Amino acid sequence: MIQITDNLALDDDEISERFVKASGPGGQHVNKTSSAVELRFNVRESPSLAPDVKARLERLAGSRLTQEGVLILFSQGTRSQEMNRQEVRERLAELIRRALHRPKPRKATKPTYSSKLKRLDSKTRRGGVKSLRGKPTAD
Numbered sequence: 001m002i003q004i005t006d007n008l009a010l011d012d013d014e015i016s017e018r019f020v021k022a023s024g025p026g027g028q029h030v031n032k033t034s035s036a037v038e039l040r041f042n043v044r045e046s047p048s049l050a051p052d053v054k055a056r057l058e059r060l061a062g063s064r065l066t067q068e069g070v071l072i073l074f075s076q077g078t079r080s081q082e083m084n085r086q087e088v089r090e091r092l093a094e095l096i097r098r099a100l101h102r103p104k105p106r107k108a109t110k111p112t113y114s115s116k117l118k119r120l121d122s123k124t125r126r127g128g129v130k131s132l133r134g135k136p137t138a139d
Contacts (some may be wrong), residue, residue, distance in 0.1 A: 009048070014042070021033070021036065035079055039075075039092060045069070073092055074088070
């Protein structure tokens with residue numbers, strides 16, 4: 001069970017982990033052990049998450065989400081399989097915590113009268129500076 005918050009936890013049967021050989025340097029050890037972890041979590045079919053949280057999580061996941069709605073996280077940072085497993089589970093929990101946060105709706109506002117006047121005044125001043133850059137006229 002992965003504890004996300006005090007009142008939200010994911011069952012172990014909702015995620016699947018696969019251990020694969022890590023890429024990169026590491027000598028003989030890296031060729032013998034499968035220390036990298038690939039975690040898969042089906043966002044769309046998860047009974048633990050509310051629909052609005054699922055939508056935000058899909059948006060946050062970006063390219064890590066497949067067409068079927070499966071979130072894929074990969075970790076190969078350490079030589080220890082267990083540490084990579086803990087890291088990838090923590091990254092999943094952090095993504096879900098970010099998705100739980102409901103963004104505050106933006107309220108449309110109008111510019112104040114003085115801000116409009118200030119903007120028009122600065123445009124007039126700037127236009128005056130630019131007009132002085134032209135070629136002098138023969139009067």
